[in-house]
Amino acid sequence: MPHDHEQPHTLLPSEPALRVRAIETLLVDKGLVDPAAIDSVVDAFSNRIGPKNGARVVARAWSDPSYRQWLLRDATAAIADLGFSGLQGEHMVAVENTNGVHNVVVCTLCSCYPWPTLGVPPVWYKSPEYRARVVRDPRGVLAEFGVTLHDDVEVHVWDSTAEIRYLVIPQRPVGSEGLSEEALAALVTRDSMIGTGLAAAPGGA
């Protein structure tokens, strides 16, 4: 009997799942939402809108000096030019990491995040821990991500308190000279565009 070796378990759905089902059923029965429209939102944010978009923006900025200038001057237009625009990215600002300045983005009051370029935020970004601590002890928080900065580097924390959304342009990694834009994009991590990480080294080192 195959069932003999199964772990004890229950097939009951979780409480949040049941609550969500109950509310969705009510809203659909009232004609307030179309379940097919929910499906399409889920698909968009699960499969199409995510940090791969932002990585393309950064890779272009690394590859094309005139695009980098445009991105720093008018990020909304420069990012829209690659096809990423709209909801929760209506007004974009790009901030560039250099040898002397490291930028980190947070939303202490809620969870503002540039959806068109980064998708929906990870749990830690929305957590009370990150929101409380990163403005007060950015270097301690960065250390938890494995990022240690020299004492001389200025840490600029950006608290997203309005509808301006910030994208960090990480420093281009050493040894990435001559890589194609596509290969460069693969080095651009989500965290590097929030400022809690660095771009990956070429060759997975």
Add this chain to the structure above:
Amino acid sequence: MDGVHDLGGMEGFGRLPLEENEPAFHYVWEARVMGMRLLMGGWRKWNIDAGRHSVELLPPKDYLSLTYYEKWLASLVNQSVKAGLITREEVARGRPEEGAVKASPPLSADAFLAFIPKGRPSARQITAEPAFRVGDQVHTARHMHSGHTRLPRYLRDCVGEVVRHHGPHVFPDVSATLQGEAPEHLYSVRFSATDVWGTRASSKDSVTADLWESYLAAER
């Protein structure tokens, strides 16, 4: 509002909940909540500022213990009842009341997908000239009101420098009340970490926030 949501600088929180290769959603129901919240916004009974305020108005113990999408669901239900889209009885029973009129038509998938790349810009045109320029020293308000505001508690009564001018934007403190947009000039203001947190912070570091003109006074 001096709410529990205003977390910047609070102490006593532990390590970050980091996860390798985190998925966009951990459970299907989380994604359903996101979909419902975005689509219900299509009825235009509230706006983004009122939506944020409804999350802030959750009881503090719930705010800190519910997960992110549970908070979205809780505030969505509260807002929908407040706006008259559903009733408390319907929430309790899980189905429409007898004879309830069916709303129509709900926002379609196509309409929503067409809306995503446009979004809802908050920039506006006003005739008033900006009161401040890049490089000006400004002093933030010490006392705020009990409604929705975007001046974080840790940046009250602080002196900073205007580093960017974003032009006029919808003013959330008014917009959240659904009484109009009252656009004001918006600025990025940079504060030195040692001014805000004292000498235990690095003199190299700073925090920059986007603040509306009425939060600010000229620093002389």
